[in-house]
Amino acid sequence: MNTEFLKVAHAAREAAAELAPLPRAPKDRALRAVADALVAHAAEIVEANAADVEQARAQGTAEAMIDRLRLDEGRVAAIAEAVRQVADLPDPVGEVMRGSTLPNGLELRQLRVPLGVIGIIYEGRPNVTVDAAALCLKSGNAVLLRGSSSAYSSNTALVKVMQEALADTEVPSGAVQLVPGLTRDSVKTLMRARGLVDVLIPRGGASLINSVVEESSVPVIETGTGNCHVYVDAGADLDLAVEILVNAKAQRPSVCNAAETFLVHADAADAFVPRALEALKAAGVTVHGDARVARYGDDVVPATEDDFTAEYLSLDIAAAVVDSLEDAVAHIRRYGSGHTDAIVTRSQQAARRFVSLVDSAAVAVNASTRFTDGGEFGFGAEIGISTQKLHARGPMGLPELTSTKWVYTGEGQLRTAEGTVIAKSGQ
Amino acid sequence: MNTEFLKVAHAAREAAAELAPLPRAPKDRALRAVADALVAHAAEIVEANAADVEQARAQGTAEAMIDRLRLDEGRVAAIAEAVRQVADLPDPVGEVMRGSTLPNGLELRQLRVPLGVIGIIYEGRPNVTVDAAALCLKSGNAVLLRGSSSAYSSNTALVKVMQEALADTEVPSGAVQLVPGLTRDSVKTLMRARGLVDVLIPRGGASLINSVVEESSVPVIETGTGNCHVYVDAGADLDLAVEILVNAKAQRPSVCNAAETFLVHADAADAFVPRALEALKAAGVTVHGDARVARYGDDVVPATEDDFTAEYLSLDIAAAVVDSLEDAVAHIRRYGSGHTDAIVTRSQQAARRFVSLVDSAAVAVNASTRFTDGGEFGFGAEIGISTQKLHARGPMGLPELTSTKWVYTGEGQLRTAEGTVIAKSGQ
Numbered sequence: 001m002n003t004e005f006l007k008v009a010h011a012a013r014e015a016a017a018e019l020a021p022l023p024r025a026p027k028d029r030a031l032r033a034v035a036d037a038l039v040a041h042a043a044e045i046v047e048a049n050a051a052d053v054e055q056a057r058a059q060g061t062a063e064a065m066i067d068r069l070r071l072d073e074g075r076v077a078a079i080a081e082a083v084r085q086v087a088d089l090p091d092p093v094g095e096v097m098r099g100s101t102l103p104n105g106l107e108l109r110q111l112r113v114p115l116g117v118i119g120i121i122y123e124g125r126p127n128v129t130v131d132a133a134a135l136c137l138k139s140g141n142a143v144l145l146r147g148s149s150s151a152y153s154s155n156t157a158l159v160k161v162m163q164e165a166l167a168d169t170e171v172p173s174g175a176v177q178l179v180p181g182l183t184r185d186s187v188k189t190l191m192r193a194r195g196l197v198d199v200l201i202p203r204g205g206a207s208l209i210n211s212v213v214e215e216s217s218v219p220v221i222e223t224g225t226g227n228c229h230v231y232v233d234a235g236a237d238l239d240l241a242v243e244i245l246v247n248a249k250a251q252r253p254s255v256c257n258a259a260e261t262f263l264v265h266a267d268a269a270d271a272f273v274p275r276a277l278e279a280l281k282a283a284g285v286t287v288h289g290d291a292r293v294a295r296y297g298d299d300v301v302p303a304t305e306d307d308f309t310a311e312y313l314s315l316d317i318a319a320a321v322v323d324s325l326e327d328a329v330a331h332i333r334r335y336g337s338g339h340t341d342a343i344v345t346r347s348q349q350a351a352r353r354f355v356s357l358v359d360s361a362a363v364a365v366n367a368s369t370r371f372t373d374g375g376e377f378g379f380g381a382e383i384g385i386s387t388q389k390l391h392a393r394g395p396m397g398l399p400e401l402t403s404t405k406w407v408y409t410g411e412g413q414l415r416t417a418e419g420t421v422i423a424k425s426g427q
Numbered sequence: 428m429n430t431e432f433l434k435v436a437h438a439a440r441e442a443a444a445e446l447a448p449l450p451r452a453p454k455d456r457a458l459r460a461v462a463d464a465l466v467a468h469a470a471e472i473v474e475a476n477a478a479d480v481e482q483a484r485a486q487g488t489a490e491a492m493i494d495r496l497r498l499d500e501g502r503v504a505a506i507a508e509a510v511r512q513v514a515d516l517p518d519p520v521g522e523v524m525r526g527s528t529l530p531n532g533l534e535l536r537q538l539r540v541p542l543g544v545i546g547i548i549y550e551g552r553p554n555v556t557v558d559a560a561a562l563c564l565k566s567g568n569a570v571l572l573r574g575s576s577s578a579y580s581s582n583t584a585l586v587k588v589m590q591e592a593l594a595d596t597e598v599p600s601g602a603v604q605l606v607p608g609l610t611r612d613s614v615k616t617l618m619r620a621r622g623l624v625d626v627l628i629p630r631g632g633a634s635l636i637n638s639v640v641e642e643s644s645v646p647v648i649e650t651g652t653g654n655c656h657v658y659v660d661a662g663a664d665l666d667l668a669v670e671i672l673v674n675a676k677a678q679r680p681s682v683c684n685a686a687e688t689f690l691v692h693a694d695a696a697d698a699f700v701p702r703a704l705e706a707l708k709a710a711g712v713t714v715h716g717d718a719r720v721a722r723y724g725d726d727v728v729p730a731t732e733d734d735f736t737a738e739y740l741s742l743d744i745a746a747a748v749v750d751s752l753e754d755a756v757a758h759i760r761r762y763g764s765g766h767t768d769a770i771v772t773r774s775q776q777a778a779r780r781f782v783s784l785v786d787s788a789a790v791a792v793n794a795s796t797r798f799t800d801g802g803e804f805g806f807g808a809e810i811g812i813s814t815q816k817l818h819a820r821g822p823m824g825l826p827e828l829t830s831t832k833w834v835y836t837g838e839g840q841l842r843t844a845e846g847t848v849i850a851k852s853g854q
Contacts, residue, residue: 017760017784017786020783020786021783021784100805102803102804102805104803106794106798108804110821113786115816115817116786116816194640194641198816198817199816199817213621213644214621214644217640217641219646219647219815219816219817220646221817237839237852237853237854238853239850239851239852239853240839240850240851240852240853243839243841243850243851244839244841244850247841247842247843247850251841251842251843333444351836355834356447356448357444357448359444359447359540359543359832360832361832361833362832362833362834362835363832363833363834363835364834364835364836364837365834365835365836365837366836366837366838366839366840367533367835367836367837367838367839367840367841368840368841368842370841370842371533371835371840371842372833372835376529376531376842377529377535377833378527378529388646389542389543389625389626389646389830390542390625390626390646390648390817390818390830391817391818393830393831393832393833394537394831394832394833395833403816403817403820404820404821405786405787405788405789405790405820405821406788406789406790406799406804406820406821406822407782407789407790407791407792408789408790408791408792408794408798408799409778409791409792409793409794410791410792410793410794411793411794412664412667412670412671412793412794413793413794413795413798414670414671414674414678414794414795414797415674415678415795415797415798415803416674416678423666423667423670423671423674424666424667424670425664425666425667426664426665426666426667427664
C-alpha cells in the first residue's frame, strides 16, 4: 500500500481512538469552530475552487456540472450553516440501545459507539466534503475523504481549513483527512485498506457504487440508486394518483427518490392512463410505455427492458399495465433497485399486501416517493440513502454512522457448567 | 456461475419471497414439524452420519474431531429439541423499531423484515446445519448451507429430512438448501452470488473467515475469532482477579470467549503474578509471558509477538506486565480481535475509562469473559458472535438476522419546494 496513503490512514486511525470517547460538548464546539473558520476563509476557498472551475471549463465540462462544482461566498456560508445544524443535532454516541440485569446479577448494556474510520468516496460537489466530515465528527468517527479529482483543489482547501480549525479544539485535527492522489489508484488503495478503514460509503452513480462493492474488502454501505415505482391500484382515487405520480416524477427528477416507472392495474388503465399521459406531458415528461400503455397515446415511446431497469434521473418515465397487485410486485422485484416504491389505493387490504410484499428500503402508501429522505424523516441530516439490507436501510442519519458495544458489569461472576458462581472476594 | 448452484440459489430466493410475509404461527408450526421429522428419521440420519465418520476415520482424523462429527439418536433428539426452543422464541419480524407521525401528517414506521437469503459457511459439526436453518426460518429467511465436506453425507440427510417436513407446512421447502458440491469451488460460487444471496455468515477458524472476507462480493458478517484479554488493574481485589482469570482461561478453553492473554498493572504485579501463575498451573495452563512476567516463575515460556496475537483455544495463555491502564488498552488495541476484554478493578474511574477506551464487541467489568454469549445474554439462541462493527456486533440472535423497512402512509402527500401539500382527492 502506498506510503502516503498509509500515513494518512494511520493518522485517521489514531485520531479516531482519541475522538471516540469524547462526549457531545467538545464535539459541538469543534464543529462550530469549523463553521466559523469556513466563513472566515471563504475567500481562499472560493479562490481554490476557481482553479477547479477553470480546469473543468477548459475540459469542456457541461455547464450544469460546473454549477454543481462552483462555490461562491454565499455557498460557503450555506455549507458553514449546515455544519452548525449538525452541531445542534443530538449525539448518537453513548445511547443505551438495550439493557437489563441478567438473572446472575450481571448488569448488561448495549451502547452506541462510533464506527471508527469512515471512508467516503464521492463525486462532483465540494459541499459533500464538509457535510460528510461534519456528520462523521459528530458521530465520533474520523473520516477519509476521496472526492472527485475535478474538485481536488476545492477539497484540499476545505480540508485544510477544517484541520486548522480543529487544531485549536479537543477534536484531533487528524480526524479529517483527504485521501492523497488524484488517480483511480487512490480509490483502490482505500478499498483494500481493511483493518485501517472500518466502512466505506460510496456516494454517486451506479457504476461507481458497483465497482466499490465488487472490489472492496472494506465493508461497504451502498447508497442511492433509485429506480422507484408508483403503482396505481384498481379502484384508486385517480385525481390523487395523477398528482402523486407527477410529483414523484417531475418535482425534482434528478434525485434518487424520484419515480422512474409507473404501473397501473388493468382495471384502472382505461380511466387512468390517458389522464396520466396528459398530466405527464404537461410536466414535460416523456413516457416509455409497454404496448398496453402505448394504446392510450401517440407520444408514448415503446419501452425496452432497459427502460424498466433505468434510473433516468431526467424527465422520462417507464410505464406498464399489470393484471394484478401481485404482478406489480413481481415487476418491482424484477426491475426495482429496492429504494422506494409507492402504491396509490383506496383498499386497506391492498395497501397492507403491497407493504408486506415489496422488499424495498421504503414503501409509500398514498404519498409521493419523494419523502424518502433523512430531512423529511426528521433525522436533521443525511449521509446518503442505503439500498442494502445490512446495517442500515433507507435514509442514514447520525445513528447509522455508529456501531454498538456490549458492556457487562459484575462482582466476580464466573461461568461454570452448572451456572454462574460468584468469585470469593479478598475483602 | 455453475447451473446446479444457480438452481438452488434461485429456489432459495423464491422461497424467501414467499416466507418473508408469513406471520409467526405458521413458521412455528413448520419448525415443530421439522423437529418431529428429525426424531422420526433419526435412524437414517445416524446411518448417513456413520458414512462420514467412517470416512473421517479412514483419513486418520483425530478422535476429538470425529466426536464433533458423530451423531447418535440421543444427539439427534437434542438437535430436534433445540429446534423446538427456536419455535418458542419471539418472532423478530414485524417489530416496529421506530415510528412517528411526521409534521406533514405522514405516518412513518420502521419495521423489522427478513434479510432474504442467508448463506452459512461452516465447519465440522452437523448440528449447525439444523441450528442455522431453524434460526433463519424463524427470522423469515431462506438459507443456503455450505458445511464441511467431511459432513456432507450427514448434512444431505438432515436437509432432506427438513425439506420433506416443510413440504407439508406453509413454509416453502425451498427455504432450506444445501449448496451442491464438495469442492472449494462451491464456496467461491457462493461468495460471488451477489444479488442472489443477501448475506454470508462464515462460522469457523480465522483462515476460513479471512478468506471469505477477502473474496466475497456478498456482504459478510464476520464471526468468532476471539483473542480475549483479562486486565488486572492496580489495587484490584486479587482473590477475585485470580478466580476470574482462571475461569476465563480454563473453564472451556476451546471457545472464542475464553481468555488468551492476561495483562497486569506493574503496581499489582508483585502480589498478583505469583498467585496467577500458581493458580493457572494448577488448572493445567501454560503461561507464555514477557520478561517482566517471567521473573515470577520458572515455568513461564518466553512470549513472542505471535503469542500475543494467538487465539490458542487451548490451555495456554500469554501474559504481560503493563505500566498503566492506557498501556493495557494500547496492547489490546494492537493485538486484540475486538471480541471481549475484561478489567478487574476496585476503581469506578478505571472501569469507566477501560469501558470507554476498549473498542471491542464486549467489555466485561469484574466478570469472566465467558459471558459473551447469546444464551447468557438471554437471546435464547445464537447464530454466532460478530467481531465486526457493521450491522451486528457481539452475540447475534434472531433480531440480528433481520433488516428493516420504512413504511409511510398518507392521504396524498406531495413534496414541493415550499413544503408538503396534499393532493386533491377526486372524492
